[in-house]
Amino acid sequence: MPVLTKHFVFIIVLLFCPKTPSFCKDNLANNKIKDSLDLHLKNASYSINRTRADQAISYIISAKKLAIRDQDRKSFAKINHVLGQLYYRLGNYQKAEEQVLTAIKIQEKEKDEPALAVSYNTYASLHITLQEYEDAKKMLNKASELENKHSNPLLRSAIYLNSGLLARKRKNTPEALKHFNEGIAISTTEDYNKNLLLLNKALTEIDLNQLDSAFLTNTAALEISKKSDWKELAAYAHKTFSILHELQGDSITSLAHLKSYLQISDSLSTLKNNFITNEISTHLSLNDNNITIEELTEENIQQQRTLKLGRLTTILSIALITILSLLTLSLYKNNNLRARANELLQNKNAELLLAKENAERASEAKVQFLSTITHELRTPLYAVTGLTHLLLEESPTPNQKEHLNSLKFSGEYLLSLINNILDLNKLEANKVEIENISFNLKKRINDVLIALGKSAKDRKNTLHYQFDEQIPARLKGDPLKVSQILINLIGNSIKFTHNGDIWIRVKLLNKLKNKVFLHFEVEDNGVGISEKKQHSIFENFTQGSIQINRKFGGTGLGLPIVKNLLNLLNSDIKLESELNKGSKFSFNLEFEALQKLSNTHKEEAKQIDYNKMANKHILIVEDNKINQLITRKILEKHQIKCDVADNGHLAIEKTIKSDFDLILMDIHMPGISGIEATKKIRTFNKDIPIIALTAVTLDDNLDEFFTNGFNDIIPKPYKTDEFFIKINKALSKKYSEI
Structure with missing residues (x-):
């Protein structure tokens, strides 16, 4: 704000409030009273949730005294609503209904829609408790309609809670679980509604025989209850655990939780007696005469304000002419400042666009680097794992076998570590x-x-x-x-x-x-x-x-x-x-x-009839000489005939001239890639199985391989068991179709 504008505001304050006039004081006082009243009601709700009725009564009385002074009907309605909640928690449903209905009537007349939505939802809770389900549904629809209009996430979670309770009462358990999950998703950790949602979700999961999920849900509910000192909710959580452990046949743990439930319930029952109800009636039935006196006082204050405003009108007329002149000067200077600011913003926008382009280029370079380094690291690692496999099959001594197994395990871990480092994002x-x-x-x-x-x-x-x-x-x-x-x-x-x-x-x-x-x-x-x-x-x-x-x-x-x-x-x-x-x-x-062993790759590989692979003719398309040697030796140990092509062009020529049973195709090669070579082979040979043998990272682009004619994919460095399983599967499918 420019300096001159600050001075104008100061002049206006002086003109409206010479020697701090009473109506300025009144505005500040009214705001202060409203804030204090809302704080008392918030503390009252806080005390109700912690089953501290005496504290709640004290806060409600303080709020009502402030409401009488301020004569704000909306505040009276809020007090009626909180008082209705207290009666409801103490089990006096008749008085609870009276207070909530009083709040609704005032809020409907005052058109206080945000507060009215909360009251509708509270009235729905009362109807559910009294088994008046159709009335409860109507109230929930009204509350939901107003919440959609004014957006109150805390109220929305409470509506989901009541909707779930209503569905559960009507034996619609899946719908109840849906409402509880929706409420939990928008609730915070410290939200009282969230704890109620968790407790009722656990009970609903028990109804659906989802005991594992119920156990985890109720554990979360008990932790929040203890942390927030919600004793009544903690008692319900212990009761739910008692049911869960009883269903699991653990009677001892079930009895311990039931004992905890009874202990907490007994300690809370003394707070729900007629004495507290009488205390509410005694302290809250304030004399209507007090209200009348305060209304008269308010009328006097309003008259005094009117007189003072009349005296100020003349002064304001003169002052406004002065202010308009000063504002004209200020606007001129502000326009100059705005023009300079716009020019600066345009320069900054140009810099930001340039920085964005540089960041995008850096990101593309990073992706290209990761792709290249992945291939370069995996190619020699393929040689390490392949040679280790060949050495393990050469009947090593026990000590050598242990070292080779450690080398094999470390190779697998190194491959995974490479993947994690390169794909950390x-x-x-x-x-x-x-x-x-x-x-x-x-x-x-x-x-x-x-x-x-x-x-x-x-x-x-x-x-x-x-x-x-x-x-x-x-x-x-x-x-x-x-x-x-x-x-x-x-x-x-x-x-x-x-x-x-x-x-x-x-x-x-x-x-x-x-x-x-x-x-x-x-x-x-x-x-x-x-x-x-x-x-x-x-x-x-x-x-x-x-x-x-x-x-x-x-x-x-x-x-x-x-x-x-x-x-x-x-x-x-x-x-x-x-x-x-x-x-x-x-x-x-x-x-x-697992009760039984599942069929792992190693066990599946043992079931392969390697005799059927003997004399099969396989073309290895690979530009790396070491990888050619390793793949060839692994295949020839099972009497498989191998031919080698160093690049894609040679692979196409050999496929035209010779009749191969299967092709193992590398992807990254000089000249044309493995994908291009496969596409050309498919133009004249649709039946030969082609398996991609690749060192690239397989993300979500598997469809590209199958679309371009590959039958399967083996990532390098591969595990030998998986290697032979896929080759056997491809060969078996080919000859079963003949």
Whole structure:
């Protein structure tokens, strides 16, 4: 605001309020009274939710005294509404209805639609309790119509709550669950309505026999109730837990929750007696004579205001002429300032457009770099994993076999780590796919410890592995991501601990039917993390300090990857650490327990009849000589005949001249790409199976491969079992169609 304009406002204030005239004081006083009245009513509602009727009465009395002074009918209606809520909570439904109806009549007359919507919803609650379901539906429709007009998220969640309760009373359980979920989605953590929504959702899930979900929902409700000191809601949560554990056959836990419910209910029952009801009637029936006197006083005040306004009219007429002259001068100066501001904005917009273009070019360069580096890293990694597989099949000694298995495991982990580092933005956006396969958790962690054993020994550290034997042998989940998480956490502990101990613990938290809830801990007595750094340690490229980075090295990506992977698995990481005393990382995961072993790739590969593959003629299209050699040796071990083409042009020529049973086609090659070569082969040979053997990242573009003529895709570096399963599948399909 320009300086002159500020002076005009000051002049106007002086003209309207010479020696602080009474009507200016009155305006300020009225606003202050209204704010104070609303605060009293808010505190009254707060006390009602915490079953503190005596405090609620005190706040309502204070609010009503202010309303009498201000003679605001809208405020009287709000008081009637809050008082109706209190009677409702104390079980006096007749008086509750009287108060809410009084509030509705005033609000309808005053056309106070936002407050009227709240009263309609409260009246709907009363109708539901009194089993007057049609009336409840009408009130909810009215409340919803007004809420749509004025938008009140808190009221909307309360409408969803009552809609769910009404549907549940009418035995429409799926509709009730839908309303409860919609209400929860728009409620905040500290919202009283959200707690009611969670409690009723848990009961509805019990009705639908969704006991696992009911257990988690009711747990959240109990935590919020305890945190917010909502004793009555905490009691209902204990009662729901009693029902859940009884249904699961756990009578002891069920009885304990029932006892907690009864204890809280007994302590609250003393607050719901006739004495409190009498107290309300005694304190709130204020004498109508007081109102009349206040109305007369208000009339005197209004007359005084009118007289003072008359005296000011003449002064204002003169002052307004002066003000208009000054405003003209101010507008002229403001126009000059606006012109200069517009010119500056145009320059800034041009700079922003240029910065945007530069950012887009940088983003494109980043995408191209990631695509190129992905291919370049995976190609040599294919040689590592392929040669490891060939060496494992050459009858190595036990010691050599253990080393080769560790190398194989590390290669798989390195591939996953490359994917995570190169696609970190994708990981943070939760676009990484989750596998859901059968695996042995104990063996998987053993493989991790074997792979990290040498590193721990070099640092003179001792690994202690504690695995709860009650955990089922076979679980269903994503074993590779579990390995990635543990390798990063254990590797982190090894790195920052010297001549110390590292504990890896896996405990069974709970088991509900076929669901298993596990708790993982990785603890060390190493250098620890300062309290200041604990908040930023999970950010990308962050370590404990510059000194730690120089001493221990590393990228600072391990813990951020762990955090993102756990978020992907619907979990989070917890850290307890003290500088120079060590650190403990912990997290919880949910798995499915399997009774029978599922058919894994390794087991499926064992069922392949390799004799049927003998003498089959396969063309390997690959420009990398090492990869050619490895793929050829793996195939020839099963008496498969192989031919090699170094590029796409040669592959097309050989396919025209020779009759191959299958083609393994690389994608990135000099000359024409594998996709272009496949499209040309399909112009003269539609039947030969062609499998893409690619080192690129497979995101959401799989359709492009199939559209251009490929029958299947094998990402490099591939697992040998999956490699032969897909080749066998393609060959079997070809000869079954002949």
